[in-house]
Amino acid sequence: MASELRPFSIGTVRVRFPVVLAPMAGYTDLAYRLICRQRGAEYCTSEMVLDRCALIHGKLRSRLLCLDPGDHPVGGQLIGNEPEVMAEAARAMEQIGFDVVDLNFACPVHKALSRRRGGHMMRESEQVLRIVRAVRAAVDCPVTLKVRRSFDEADHECEAFWRIAEGAFDAGADALTLHTRSVEAKYAGRADWELLARVKEHFADKTIIGSGDVLRPADALAMLEQTGVDAAAVARGCLGNPWFFRQAADLAAGREPYRASLAEQRELLLEHLDAACKLYGRLRGPRIMRKFGIKYARLHPHPKEVRMAFVDVKSPEDWRAVVEEHYPA
Ligand SMILES: Cc1cc2nc3c(=O)[nH]c(=O)nc-3n(C[C@H](O)[C@H](O)[C@H](O)COP(=O)(O)O)c2cc1C
Structure with a gap:
């Protein structure tokens, strides 16, 4: 309605x-x-x-x-x-x-x-x-x-x-x-x-x-x-x-609520990482991103696996590797 x-x-x-x-x-x-x-x-x-x-x-x-x-x-x-x-x-x-x-x-x-x-x-x-x-x-x-x-x-x-x-x-x-x-x-x-x-x-x-x-x-x-x-x-x-x-x-507006595809989630995850690195630096940025990753994982079809992968992130490269593995372009 x-x-x-x-x-x-x-x-x-x-x-x-x-x-x-x-x-x-x-x-x-x-x-x-x-x-x-x-x-x-x-x-x-x-x-x-x-x-x-x-x-x-x-x-x-x-x-x-x-x-x-x-x-x-x-x-x-x-x-x-x-x-x-x-x-x-x-x-x-x-x-x-x-x-x-x-x-x-x-x-x-x-x-x-x-x-x-x-x-x-x-x-x-x-x-x-x-x-x-x-x-x-x-x-x-x-x-x-x-x-x-x-x-x-x-x-x-x-x-x-x-x-x-x-x-x-x-x-x-x-x-x-x-x-x-x-x-x-x-x-x-x-x-x-x-x-x-x-x-x-x-x-x-x-x-x-x-x-x-x-x-x-x-x-x-x-x-x-x-x-x-x-x-x-x-x-x-x-x-x-x-x-x-x-x-x-x-x-x-009475429409079906928008559902972000995995490709869109991928784009967001990379965009957020860049913004965090800009704000906190390459060392702190990815560590701060972990807690966001745990939350973002909820939208993934395999949330538990993705959550565990984000928990271990220590560098921008680690973050990108998780994204690469779980979020196809
Ligand atoms: C992680 C977290 C951090 C919060 N930090 C603040 C804050 O800095 N200032 C504030 O006024 N409320 C803060 N809150 C309270 C929220 O703004 C909100 O009032 C509260 O979570 C109730 O809304 P919700 O039941 O929809 O989550 C925080 C809540 C959470 C979950």
């Missing part, structure tokens, strides 16, 4: 296609963003970057924060807990050329929580709002935030979420992405799309981006339809399948 996919706005940034690439540390680097864009993703967000890293000129900053003329509109995501540092880092992101600055108050990994960052901030709503206000005052570009429904799994009232959302929009935030699991739950259990629907109903004139369990292209359409959110963010669902966006567009 065909359904209408509507454009949406993040402040002054207009996005024509409402299925967007979610930020993913270790994955949504420049190389993968470009790969997804060429296959239908119109809005992408970088992996999270520690505010202080955005301020230190060096290799890490130039690798994490590099952009390309074809990589727009793009959100740059910051993680941190001090208003002044976040504001300065946001200014740096805007100067580099990011179209949107996104603030991460959602990350559930231990390293972030133990340093009072990411999801920990769901416990410090006043500090979150101080950060949003400081960043809003520091940049002209749109400012967005990524939050979870609560910190504690048992917290069903989600008071902190509502306080943060209300306060952030009052402070001039341009959009909010909600991952409807608690920080404690990390990725366990189902994402609560009913909450997403309530949030969109409450903030009817604000831009709300939904996140959680958009694992197949049909899920993206279902989230948009069932919750009314302005956009659905795809994370795990597009790892190994950058055609996800095009497939969602196909489904919405």
Whole structure:
């Protein structure tokens, strides 16, 4: 059944296609963003970057924060807990050329929580709002935030979420992405799309981006339809399948979702390797590609065998040999 996919706005940034690439540390680097864009993703967000890293000129900053003329509109995501540092880092992101600055108050990994960052901030709503206000005052570009429904799994009232959302929009935030699991739950259990629907109903004139369990292209359409959110963010669902966006567009138009042939997968694997070598160098690039290879193997008719082959890759030559053996031209 065909359904209408509507454009949406993040402040002054207009996005024509409402299925967007979610930020993913270790994955949504420049190389993968470009790969997804060429296959239908119109809005992408970088992996999270520690505010202080955005301020230190060096290799890490130039690798994490590099952009390309074809990589727009793009959100740059910051993680941190001090208003002044976040504001300065946001200014740096805007100067580099990011179209949107996104603030991460959602990350559930231990390293972030133990340093009072990411999801920990769901416990410090006043500090979150101080950060949003400081960043809003520091940049002209749109400012967005990524939050979870609560910190504690048992917290069903989600008071902190509502306080943060209300306060952030009052402070001039341009959009909010909600991952409807608690920080404690990390990725366990189902994402609560009913909450997403309530949030969109409450903030009817604000831009709300939904996140959680958009694992197949049909899920993206279902989230948009069932919750009314302005956009659905795809994370795990597009790892190994950058055609996800095009497939969602196909489904919405009532067409069979596109299926990439092995020859096309081959082309993508070689293109991604080149992009990774350009970004990380010939030594690190292929090692970083291993985790992508494991995901890409899912689309192959013999996923287990191909996955094992990618795990051993150490050089561009190794990668090309795996491609040569398993993906005929
Ligand atoms: C490997 C990985 C890395 C992630 N890194 C980030 C990140 O840097 N910033 C962020 O806001 N969310 C991050 N997320 C969370 C996703 O953006 C998304 O909210 C979450 O995976 C739920 O969506 P899904 O159920 O469709 O995967 C990450 C998720 C995964 C799987």
